[in-house]
Amino acid sequence: MLDTKIDTPINRSTNCGDCELCTHVVNNRRVRIQSSEIAAIESIIDSHIMIEKNQIVYEAGATFQNLFTVHSGMFKSVYLTQQGDERIVDVFIPGQIMGFDGIHDGKYKTTVKAVSSGSYCVIPFYPLQELSMKHRDIQTRVMKMMSEKIIQFEIIHSEYNAQQKLVSFVKDVSDLYFSRGFSAKQFPFQISQRDLANYLGLAEETLSRVFKKLKKNEILSLAEHQITIIDMPKFLQVLE
Amino acid sequence: MLDTKIDTPINRSTNCGDCELCTHVVNNRRVRIQSSEIAAIESIIDSHIMIEKNQIVYEAGATFQNLFTVHSGMFKSVYLTQQGDERIVDVFIPGQIMGFDGIHDGKYKTTVKAVSSGSYCVIPFYPLQELSMKHRDIQTRVMKMMSEKIIQFEIIHSEYNAQQKLVSFVKDVSDLYFSRGFSAKQFPFQISQRDLANYLGLAEETLSRVFKKLKKNEILSLAEHQITIIDMPKFLQVLE
DNA sequence: CGGCTGTTTGATGAGTGTCAACGAATGTGG
DNA sequence: CCACATTCGTTGACACTCATCAAACAGCCG
Secondary structure (H helix, E strand, O other), X not given: OOOOOOOOOOOOEOOOOOOOOOEEEEOOEEEEOOHHHHHHHHHHOEEEEEEOOOOEEEOOOOEOOEEEEEEEOOEEEEEEOOOOOEEEEEEEOOOOEEOHHHOOOOEOOOEEEEOOOEEEEEEEHHHHHHHHHXXXXXXXXXXXXXXXXXXXXXXXXXXXXXXXXXXXHHHHHHHHHHHOOOOOOEXXXXXXXXXXXXXXXXXXXXXXXXXXXXXXXXXXXXXXXXXXXXXHHHHHHOOO | OOOOOOOOOOOOEOOOOOOOOOEEEEOOEEEEOOHHHHHHHHHHOEEEEEEOOOOEEEOOOOEOOEEEEEEEOOEEEEEEOOOOOEEXXXXXXXXXXXXXXXXXXXXXXXXXXXXXXXXXXXXXXXXXXXXXXXXXXXXXXXXXXXXXXXXXXXXXXXXXXXXHHHHHHHHHHHHHHHHOOOOOOEEEOOOOHHHHHHHHOOOHHHHHXXXXXXXXXXXXXXXXXXXXXXXXXXXXHOOO
């Protein structure tokens, strides 16, 4: 993997037409779909809504109407268990689509909140479906995005130890930034260790100890809400 | 939950028009979509292909062309890790759709095999897409099924102990049978404990001990490839 | 400055994985 | 139909990862 570009650390964002709806990955790089279709999509979306930390994008139980795409910042999807505790089931970074869990029965199943301040776009679903009836490629894109999410979950459901869980998550974020032209080795990381531990199914203390160990072994460090992958080969070796 | 019907144990199957493509759940029961649309779907599918235990429905890496629906029996979806070991990432029973992991980039990501002998139907994807361009409801059904799968994975990714993992799986199977008019308390269960342990992320020995404990506590028993839920309230209590 | 929230550290134990071995069930070939 | 091989499930002993509890520390904001 090459490092082509290192830019300002906080809230790097996608341009319109760069989210998953309008792009797909070829050789680790994002490529746009046809511009006529992008124009059609742009005509229905509502762009760049600013949001503060901990504010809500959509709430579990609310009527499903929209999909959303992250423009900048990081978002978390929270599921409330029957026992009443919150479990973070997904984390989103710029370009990713949120809201697929609402399609099934017309109600969102999770609550999505901003982890840090950021911005997002609104994609009204029924207009999007109208477009899908006319543009086959748009229908295909939506299904492909959902398929990708299914694959992501199939493969996550993996038997990793604590260190591998963390490294695997950091690698996913790294890959996503890289596919959008940012540095794979250094990027913003605003999610709290508490939230991350919850998402990875670990105790907060365990996660803290794993970070410490990774820093001691000069593999990875976290400082000022910024991840630095110190030694990429060693980093990747953790997952073997 | 009421028990309306107890039938022969092995290989109970769905009728055509009863799989997830043509039905949705209302109040724990499956209801069919419009018959004109079912007819359209039936015109493109290839029905009731018999298959023996361990035979392959589709293989990881093969070109995506079809979705599949289980008609009878049980199927497993196997992912080959980079280290070369097999992890079972999903399990399917009658009515469920297989193959969504192929849409994303045109290649299946997992291999699907029959756990027991059974039968399945083939749904060619591009003809299905053609239908979706004309029938909005069909497009919606496909997206809803994918959404349901996403939700299923979001919620699985849960922090259960060994006993809860098993009970949760058995409950999912029970619910699915019940929604199709079969007994919720007694149903066929042909998957091997090895496969099930793999799927649940447990050691085979641990799973065996959990079954033993559940039997001792008169909650659940497994005999002759048949699950019996002995005490439904106690059974459900395990998940609290 | 005090009161948050988020992170770190240490001590301890429960839950599971691993290893080894055996028994039960199932399949196979003569 | 029997003898053997193979897969599948069971049991016990042990080690290890990680959750839990308790407490202190660091950073941030009013």
